Amino acid sequence: MTPRIQRVCCIGAGHVGGPTSTVMAAQCPDIQFAVVDSDAARIAAWNSDTLPIYEPGLAEIVGRQRGRNLCFSTDIDAAVGEADLVLLAVNTPLGQPGGHGLGGPTDLRSVEACARVVARAARRSAIVVEKSTVPCRTGELIARTLRHYGPADAEFQVLSNPEFLSEGTAVRDLLQPDRVIIGGLAGSEDAQEALRALYARWVPAERIVTMGMWSAELTKLASNALLAQRVSSINAVSAVCEAVGADIADVARGCGMDSRIGSEFLRPSIGFGGSCFYKDLMGLVWLSESLGLHDVAEYWDQVLRMNDAQTARFVRRIARALGPDLDGAQIAILGFAYKAGTSDTRNTPAALVCKQLLARGARLAVYDPKVPEQQICDRLATTSLADQQLRVCADAYEAMAGARAVLVLTPWAEFADIDWARAHRLMVQPALTVDGHRILDDRALEQLGFHVISVGVHSSLADDKGGL
Numbered sequence: 001m002t003p004r005i006q007r008v009c010c011i012g013a014g015h016v017g018g019p020t021s022t023v024m025a026a027q028c029p030d031i032q033f034a035v036v037d038s039d040a041a042r043i044a045a046w047n048s049d050t051l052p053i054y055e056p057g058l059a060e061i062v063g064r065q066r067g068r069n070l071c072f073s074t075d076i077d078a079a080v081g082e083a084d085l086v087l088l089a090v091n092t093p094l095g096q097p098g099g100h101g102l103g104g105p106t107d108l109r110s111v112e113a114c115a116r117v118v119a120r121a122a123r124r125s126a127i128v129v130e131k132s133t134v135p136c137r138t139g140e141l142i143a144r145t146l147r148h149y150g151p152a153d154a155e156f157q158v159l160s161n162p163e164f165l166s167e168g169t170a171v172r173d174l175l176q177p178d179r180v181i182i183g184g185l186a187g188s189e190d191a192q193e194a195l196r197a198l199y200a201r202w203v204p205a206e207r208i209v210t211m212g213m214w215s216a217e218l219t220k221l222a223s224n225a226l227l228a229q230r231v232s233s234i235n236a237v238s239a240v241c242e243a244v245g246a247d248i249a250d251v252a253r254g255c256g257m258d259s260r261i262g263s264e265f266l267r268p269s270i271g272f273g274g275s276c277f278y279k280d281l282m283g284l285v286w287l288s289e290s291l292g293l294h295d296v297a298e299y300w301d302q303v304l305r306m307n308d309a310q311t312a313r314f315v316r317r318i319a320r321a322l323g324p325d326l327d328g329a330q331i332a333i334l335g336f337a338y339k340a341g342t343s344d345t346r347n348t349p350a351a352l353v354c355k356q357l358l359a360r361g362a363r364l365a366v367y368d369p370k371v372p373e374q375q376i377c378d379r380l381a382t383t384s385l386a387d388q389q390l391r392v393c394a395d396a397y398e399a400m401a402g403a404r405a406v407l408v409l410t411p412w413a414e415f416a417d418i419d420w421a422r423a424h425r426l427m428v429q430p431a432l433t434v435d436g437h438r439i440l441d442d443r444a445l446e447q448l449g450f451h452v453i454s455v456g457v458h459s460s461l462a463d464d465k466g467g468l
């Protein structure tokens with residue numbers, strides 16, 4: 001018989017647990033959602049007017065649901081004890097490598113700790129759902145932990161329901177997902193049906209796909225690997241463009257118009273960042289190695305190496321244009337988040353670029369519309385930082401005043417709308433723009449008198465030669 005879901009508990013009030021539970025609560029007003037976390041400051045922020053994460057549209061929905069069918073709490077045992085369905089949305093960071101060389105293991109300690117809490121505190125017939133991204137067969141670890149620590153007569157069902165939201169568009173992705181994947185072991189059909197019915201309240205039936213547990217777990221890792229691979233592929237092509245005098249914008253458009261290729265995820269950049277692509281690829285490489293699939297591990301490892309090379313080449317081009325010794329040179333940095341639409345700076349390529357420029361003696365004036373000052377300082381904290389080397393600015397013009405060069409490191413739309421004539425007047429001449437995301441109008445900038453470097457476009461300032 002399909003179990004009836006009346007109370008849901010989500011362990012982990014982060015970038016996934018918070019938005020996912022909030023949107024589910026809005027779509028299922030008759031179900032109570034408790035989001036719990038061991039981080040009391042985070043829970044306090046969810047209960048305040050300043051949410052711990054920025055996502056467009058999220059604060060409004062939290063405001064509507066909180067106190068109705070959505071609550072945030074640190075009382076994990078109590079919320080787990082009342083729930084028919086427990087979502088595990090805790091972080092699964094990269095663990096410490098050891099043993100074989102490539103990739104890195106996933107640290108599953110938080111997942112395992114949660115499974116023990118569920119075993120101890122949950123009802124005897126709860127459904128336990130992996131929302132965190134995990135290596136294949138983690139479901140087995142959870143099921144085993146539940147069996148080992150739970151009461152002998154408990155009938156826990158474990159499902160995999162990986163999350164595919166992107167930061168910055170989380171609410172839209174959750175309301176209109178391309179697909180919802182529900183994986184389960186043999187015998188979990190009723191539990192799968194209960195979760196399917198919950199999503200079916202707002203997701204069209206044909207977009208809800210049920211499959212085996214290991215397939216669901218692998219679908220998540222493979223999706224991120226394929227997306228990251230596309231970014232590395234277009235960035236590899238951008239390097240060729242810079243060398244031969246082609247334009248990556250034209251090449252990407254030309255390739256993307258082939259319906260078999262498609263235009264998404266072909267934006268050239270200074271490399272991909274964020275909390276997941278890197279660690280999930282490392283996890284896939286590690287998994288492949290541990291299965292003895294060395295060629296497969298090397299294949300995916302190359303996606304990571306290409307990403308590192310892209311960021312390194314970007315810095316080399318700047319050094320060629322400005323000279324390797326940047327002692328005292330003021331450089332404006334526009335954008336610090338790992339992508340537009342978020343305040344998240346985990347693995348942001350902007351930090352890598354900034355650190356290298358600081359190490360060469362540059363003075364940086366950084367502006368990001370969403371990232372708080374302290375977060376920028378923390379990410380760039382380095383013992384060798386001299387006085388006045390780092391300044392966080394309130395707007396783009398403040399950052400550009402007195403600068404020799406301005407670098408666009410996050411593709412915030414507002415940077416394309418800057419009054420570049422005013423910026424040119426504020427900067428030291430000859431002023432240089434360096435566009436790491438190809439969002440500025442190079443020709444208009446050149447007409448204003450800027451020297452211009454763009455990712456994926458030849459520049460006589462930054463590259464050896466144009467054309468073959």
Ligand code: NAD
Nearest residue numbers: 012013014015016037038039090091092110113132133163
């Ligand atoms: P996060 O770091 O933002 O949040 C995780 C939360 O879990 C933290 O608040 C932490 O305090 C809490 N937590 C950890 N261990 C706990 C425990 N034992 N008990 C209670 N609370 C605990 O992480 P996130 O970005 O939300 O990612 C969570 C998972 O979802 C990861 O596996 C990630 O790979 C995956 N994922 C993330 C995204 C994304 O956009 N960030 C998208 C899809 C999937």
Ligand code: UGA
Nearest residue numbers: 163164165166167231265266267269272273274276338339
């Ligand atoms: C990514 C996936 O898109 C989500 O489906 C997945 O759920 C999530 O990871 C996760 O598992 O955490 P996210 O990291 O939020 O989402 O952001 P993306 O839009 O995928 O961008 C990732 C990075 O790639 C960013 O640094 C972005 O600037 C870069 N990127 C993306 C490019 O350089 N070019 C592109 O064309 C697209």
